[in-house]
Amino acid sequence: MPKLLLTKRNIDSKKHIPPVEKGQVDYFDTEVKGLMLRVGKESKTFYVQVDVLDLTTGKYKSVREKIGRYGEWTPEEARATAPQLIRRLRDGKPKEDPPPTLKAIYERYLVDKRLSKGTVTLYKGYIPRLFESWLDLPLNLLEKALTPEVVIDRFQHIRENNGPGAANNSFKCLQAIINYAEILYPQFITRNPTKVLSRTDMWAKIEGRDDCLEPKQFKIFSDALLKCTPAHRDCYTFALYHGIRPAEAYSLKWEDVDLENDFATFRHETERSKRTYTVPLSRQSKAILSRRKAAATEGQVHVFPKQGPRNKHEHLILRADHLKGKTGLSLTPHGLRRSFITTGERLRLRREDINWLTGHTDNTVTGKHYAKLTPDDLRPVLQAICNEIERLMLEGVGAKVITLPTAAQNQ
DNA sequence: ACTATGTGGATCGGGTCTAA
DNA sequence: TTAGACCCGATCCACATAGT
Numbered sequence: 001m002p003k004l005l006l007t008k009r010n011i012d013s014k015k016h017i018p019p020v021e022k023g024q025v026d027y028f029d030t031e032v033k034g035l036m037l038r039v040g041k042e043s044k045t046f047y048v049q050v051d052v053l054d055l056t057t058g059k060y061k062s063v064r065e066k067i068g069r070y071g072e073w074t075p076e077e078a079r080a081t082a083p084q085l086i087r088r089l090r091d092g093k094p095k096e097d098p099p100p101t102l103k104a105i106y107e108r109y110l111v112d113k114r115l116s117k118g119t120v121t122l123y124k125g126y127i128p129r130l131f132e133s134w135l136d137l138p139l140n141l142l143e144k145a146l147t148p149e150v151v152i153d154r155f156q157h158i159r160e161n162n163g164p165g166a167a168n169n170s171f172k173c174l175q176a177i178i179n180y181a182e183i184l185y186p187q188f189i190t191r192n193p194t195k196v197l198s199r200t201d202m203w204a205k206i207e208g209r210d211d212c213l214e215p216k217q218f219k220i221f222s223d224a225l226l227k228c229t230p231a232h233r234d235c236y237t238f239a240l241y242h243g244i245r246p247a248e249a250y251s252l253k254w255e256d257v258d259l260e261n262d263f264a265t266f267r268h269e270t271e272r273s274k275r276t277y278t279v280p281l282s283r284q285s286k287a288i289l290s291r292r293k294a295a296a297t298e299g300q301v302h303v304f305p306k307q308g309p310r311n312k313h314e315h316l317i318l319r320a321d322h323l324k325g326k327t328g329l330s331l332t333p334h335g336l337r338r339s340f341i342t343t344g345e346r347l348r349l350r351r352e353d354i355n356w357l358t359g360h361t362d363n364t365v366t367g368k369h370y371a372k373l374t375p376d377d378l379r380p381v382l383q384a385i386c387n388e389i390e391r392l393m394l395e396g397v398g399a400k401v402i403t404l405p406t407a408a409q410n411q
Numbered sequence: 412a413c414t415a416t417g418t419g420g421a422t423c424g425g426g427t428c429t430a431a
Numbered sequence: 432t433t434a435g436a437c438c439c440g441a442t443c444c445a446c447a448t449a450g451t
Contacts, residue, residue: 122415273449274414306440360450
């Protein structure tokens with residue numbers, strides 16, 4: 001059997017490898033033991049071949065495995081891949097499955113990770129639509145196909161055509177999927193091509209919103225809510241009195257409200273990015289819930305029931321355009337949460353307390369201590385904020401009374 | 412480095428007001 | 432009495448932010 005240093009130059013040379021008319025000729029590499037090029041009439045293909053001791057017979061036998069065709073694989077790549085293949089053959093391990101496609105990983109990711117419904121929708125909304133042409137790539141070719149230039153090009157294309165948020169989101173989803181592929185198939189992919197966006201600092205910078213009720217706007221807000229349905233009005237106000245996230249407000253169920261002991265629990269499906277938490281009720285928020293209870297029909301599950309006739313959900317929905325339309329303010333439902341937090345800060349209340357009440361997780365050392373607190377411990381703090389919000393809604397900014405937390409505790 | 416939810420535009424379709 | 436305007440709460444989708 002011929003031996004030959006398997007380099008591009010040698011492989012292409014007719015002198016070293018004469019054309020084959022019939023059958024095949026194997027050329028073993030002079031450098032890597034076990035690496036060989038099988039030359040046929042039509043193609044040249046890299047293989048590894050080793051002798052392995054068969055434990056059942058006590059004899060050696062030759063086993064061979066295909067690396068890939070010359071042309072798709074360079075000699076350097078074949079030489080780099082050969083040692084691990086040889087090692088596996090010597091260990092008697094079975095041949096691995098062919099590399100899955102990006103699409104297969106994407107589908108597996110959605111199943112394996114047990115994401116929330118919303119996140120699955122997010123992935124499904126971006127990946128097939130914006131990366132369709134990449135989905136059929138097998139994992140082992142991903143690094144090769146998705147060069148920095150290709151990645152950056154697509155990123156910029158999406159940013160121009162779909163917006164900066166869509167560009168960030170879609171590529172972060174893709175990045176997560178490929179990271180998962182790296183974990184599952186380190187033999188096929190070792191570097192995430194999307195990382196180039198971090199390394200070149202290309203992610204689109206998106207400013208956070210900051211809409212928030214000014215002190216003088218509380219009254220405008222409150223008065224404008226009279227134009228809403230009572231349920232909407234109560235839901236907006238409840239959200240403001242607790243500083244909770246909009247969905248926590250409108251999806252609240254009666255089973256998570258304790259009107260005897262004055263608690264409410266805001267639940268989260270997966271708890272991976274938001275935790276379920278229980279807060280005390282204030283005098284004001286309890287009044288809202290009691291009013292809702294009185295208005296509730298038999299068997300009504302949600303505190304704030306749907307208002308229109310053709311709703312998918314049994315609860316109503318808070319919408320920014322709705323809120324803006326009614327109040328004339330540039331205010332989103334999430335802005336009510338910022339308004340609550342800001343009110344607490346104006347009262348010079350502790351940031352940790354406010355975090356606790358609004359379901360922010362606090363990983364600081366001080367924050368850990370707060371894990372031991374019960375909703376009752378935070379009741380006076382919530383009451384102080386609610387009193388100030390109520391005062392602003394009723395009286396406006398005039399005759400501002402500074403309510404100190406200590407004074408508030410007596411209420 | 413993610414995961415989850417919020418926002419906004421277009422649009423739907425039932426309710427209600429209005430005018431003939 | 433009824434057609435049509437139009438109002439309004441919601442939906443759906445695509446994109447933007449919030450939060451761990």
